[in-house]
Amino acid sequence: MSFLQNNEPMGDVSWISWFLGVKGNEFLCRVPTDFIQDKFNLTGLEFISETLDVVLDQEFDNQGWDDGLDIADAEQLYGMIHARYIVSPRGVEDMRLKYERGDFGSCPRVYCKGQKTLPVGLSDLWNQSHVKVYCPRCNDVFVPRSRSALLDGAMFGTSFPHMFFMQLPSMKPHPPLEKYVPRLYGFRLHQKALMPHEALETTPKNIGSSVSNLPFLASSTPKSLLLPFSNTDLNS
Incomplete structure (x- = not known):
């Protein structure tokens, strides 16, 4: 053997x-x-x-x-x-x-x-x-x-x-000093961009926001990525 x-x-x-x-x-x-x-x-x-x-x-x-x-x-x-x-x-x-x-x-x-x-x-x-x-x-x-x-x-x-x-x-080794950072054209991605699509769909919506009254915005832009408008913004 x-x-x-x-x-x-x-x-x-x-x-x-x-x-x-x-x-x-x-x-x-x-x-x-x-x-x-x-x-x-x-x-x-x-x-x-x-x-x-x-x-x-x-x-x-x-x-x-x-x-x-x-x-x-x-x-x-x-x-x-x-x-x-x-x-x-x-x-x-x-x-x-x-x-x-x-x-x-x-x-x-x-x-x-x-x-x-x-x-x-x-x-x-x-x-x-x-x-x-x-x-x-x-x-x-x-x-x-x-x-x-x-x-x-x-x-x-x-x-x-x-x-x-x-x-x-x-x-016992030391933890790594470097960490991978997701970037797009050199810019660091927002945490929301790294979330799965299902998580974005379950994000709580702003009740009473006037954004829902703007069909051209509602149809082309995800509501979760829009900042809420105030009435003064719409009238200006």
Whole structure:
């Protein structure tokens, strides 16, 4: 067996090494077996003992996979344990190495200038959403641009990137100094010009305005863009 993407030693035939080597699982880090074997770390997780045995299997035979066990159950169990591990001090350190290598990709925003991202889940429950990546510069989330986008978000949980920077505050980047400003021929657009058409139609109208009595104005100009006239203006 060749070296795997998480630097496992050659010859490692455990289930964890096999699972981490599957294409698309690059966001995941190796959870130590002693962490998995600690019953405290499994508190609240629902699983059968046979599934845990598969996850801890040190001589996993992919070709002889037992059809009586669903691989999805082992994936879910490992994923939920993984979410707990990466918020521990050891887990944060493991993810730091992956973060510094750029394993999780970079922010697509222009003014974030290639800021490295971290994986995050939008829910702590399984099968609710796929993993997203969080940019610590603009504090927004995006869909990963890799096959890892198919991983369940619960494998990372909603707290991971924030715990990461709480434990490593020196790595927290400054927000971008620049911001895109919409302009037309060099002039900054009014906020109303950026609103969707439906929002303009629901803008409250001025009751009693004499504008409605001017058919040539009412037919050619949106009322929401007109300034109200007074009677003195019409008589002058």
